[in-house]
Amino acid sequence: xxxxxxxxxxxxxxxxxxxxxxxxxxxGSGYYIGVLSRILLFALFALALNIVFGHNDQLFLxxxxxxxxxxxxxxxxxxxxxxxxxxxxxxxxxxxxVVALSVSWISARRRFTVILISILTLNLQLVLSxxxxxxxxxxxxxxxxxxxxxxxxxxxxxxGVPTPVVLYYVxxxxxxxxMVAYVWLINSKYGMAFEAIREDEAAAESIGIDVVRYxxxxxxxxxxxxxxxxTLLAREATYITPSIFSFVAVxxxxxxxxxxxxxxxxxxxxVGAVVVEAxxxxxxxxxANWRAxxxxxxxxxxxLYFRSGVIVRARDLLESRDVSFGGGGGGTSVETExxxx
Amino acid sequence: MLxxxxxxxxxxxxxxVDGVDFDIQRGEIxxxxxxxxxxxxxxxxxITGVLDPEEGTEITFNGEDLLALDTHEIARSGLLxxxxxxxxxxxxxxxxxxVTGALFGSGESISQEKAERRGRxxxxxxxLEDKAETEAANLPIAQQKQLELARTxxxxxxxxxxxxxxxxxxxxEIETLSNTIRRLRDDRNISVFWIEHIMDAIMGTADRIIxxxxxxxxxxxxxxxxxxxxxVTEAYLGADES
Numbered sequence: 066x067x068x069x070x071x072x073x074x075x076x077x078x079x080x081x082x083x084x085x086x087x088x089x090x091x092x093g094s095g096y097y098i099g100v101l102s103r104i105l106l107f108a109l110f111a112l113a114l115n116i117v118f119g120h121n122d123q124l125f126l127x128x129x130x131x132x133x134x135x136x137x138x139x140x141x142x143x144x145x146x147x148x149x150x151x152x153x154x155x156x157x158x159x160x161x162x163v164v165a166l167s168v169s170w171i172s173a174r175r176r177f178t179v180i181l182i183s184i185l186t187l188n189l190q191l192v193l194s195x196x197x198x199x200x201x202x203x204x205x206x207x208x209x210x211x212x213x214x215x216x217x218x219x220x221x222x223x224x225g226v227p228t229p230v231v232l233y234y235v236x237x238x239x240x241x242x243x244m245v246a247y248v249w250l251i252n253s254k255y256g257m258a259f260e261a262i263r264e265d266e267a268a269a270e271s272i273g274i275d276v277v278r279y280x281x282x283x284x285x286x287x288x289x290x291x292x293x294x295x296t297l298l299a300r301e302a303t304y305i306t307p308s309i310f311s312f313v314a315v316x317x318x319x320x321x322x323x324x325x326x327x328x329x330x331x332x333x334x335x336v337g338a339v340v341v342e343a344x345x346x347x348x349x350x351x352x353a354n355w356r357a358x359x360x361x362x363x364x365x366x367x368x369l370y371f372r373s374g375v376i377v378r379a380r381d382l383l384e385s386r387d388v389s390f391g392g393g394g395g396g397t398s399v400e401t402e403x404x405x406x
Numbered sequence: 407m408l409x410x411x412x413x414x415x416x417x418x419x420x421x422x423v424d425g426v427d428f429d430i431q432r433g434e435i436x437x438x439x440x441x442x443x444x445x446x447x448x449x450x451x452x453i454t455g456v457l458d459p460e461e462g463t464e465i466t467f468n469g470e471d472l473l474a475l476d477t478h479e480i481a482r483s484g485l486l487x488x489x490x491x492x493x494x495x496x497x498x499x500x501x502x503x504x505v506t507g508a509l510f511g512s513g514e515s516i517s518q519e520k521a522e523r524r525g526r527x528x529x530x531x532x533x534l535e536d537k538a539e540t541e542a543a544n545l546p547i548a549q550q551k552q553l554e555l556a557r558t559x560x561x562x563x564x565x566x567x568x569x570x571x572x573x574x575x576x577x578x579e580i581e582t583l584s585n586t587i588r589r590l591r592d593d594r595n596i597s598v599f600w601i602e603h604i605m606d607a608i609m610g611t612a613d614r615i616i617x618x619x620x621x622x623x624x625x626x627x628x629x630x631x632x633x634x635x636x637x638v639t640e641a642y643l644g645a646d647e648s
Contacts, residue, residue: 273512
């Protein structure tokens, strides 16, 4: 269990402050603002995955598809009803929440294992990818359409900063809100139920925990966050096509981010997103064609050797070096933490 | 408080529990014994909703039809259990384990502060109060069993089902455990239905004992009556039983 209390709040404020300042040195470069925004976006996807997979053993592999539902729904509702995207977004997020909730509910009722859920959702991902291409009337097919919602240009003009910078701060706002919600959730009764269910479902049921209910709640919360993240992802691209919501473009990256950062760690998604986007930015210069293959290989490596996250692992290595140099058994307590999977 | 009639459970062609009737009165400690494969744990799993029994089975608890409830609802109605192979939440602390019982098992919505108070109280009841901050997986088995018991006590149940809670314990530990079980009833007004293979523990503690063999009830009575019962002796020592 996490024991984030007041010091946790201070840490979160510090992280927020770093991200508030981060664009200032690079504000002139659209490229770097883009990288920073993608860090936040994938931290958001990974945070959702942390709730539903990390804490709940439901491996959602249709985050791209779910994000796409969010993005297309926001645009379509805003367009057909004629309201601002700010009003359409909650509707879209709610829809994504309900879709995710249904998947979780069915999986929990039928007692699907983590493997079965991942197969089920991967299939949904493939179906949704096809549907986004096929439903040309709604999505514009693979040609897509410009995605410049949320009146961000107007704000940028009024304040006198580039549009991507304003968008960056909007995404940051959503990420920080999600972080606060996450910390609250995990330290509440819900977090305790999640932990009990993850460790031993039968024991959890035997002490009165409604396993189906809590798994469904976790699915809903993750679905809402993924819907918002997907919409912001399209907005960041300024143009929506089905390809930005593919399995490789979203799910693989979010999963790598979560595992790199450390599953069930509060700041895991943020740390992981920084590391992965740094790798991604480097690859895009040298080996763009190999991107998918390299991330696939990375994912395998991570699952084999770094399941507790790069940070914990690195700390372990450092501590074990300390031990070999200076003696003393400091490494053991960290070792047990690192062994959790 | 717990009344069961004609409990039947089949696994394919095997009839694991075959028309068993019993009841548990408030304030009783009832033992459930029988050779391996007699259907004792299957009976527990049927009572707690883990297994669905065959048609014709009737189980009520405080007047409520348990067959209509899910496992977690049965727990919330005041009927909790421990497991044959101990199932504490290993990555949680001892206190957190006890708190889960108070938080989710009591059938009422209580604050986290109140749940923690009840959790500590339950730990003190089984004598684990000084281990509150230990990770549960690091406790020796005997203490994990006490913790499992504390987790049910924290939810303030009416009845607990104990599944071989004394197995693997030393004679000293069994003595302590038997005392704790007596105190469940005497101090906490919790009734006990207890599967056990260790005869000394159960004979010295239970008010009444039910004996199962091949899914059927072959005897029921006070520990003295059961000791003197020929059918029971045969069930345990008979040539065709392993």
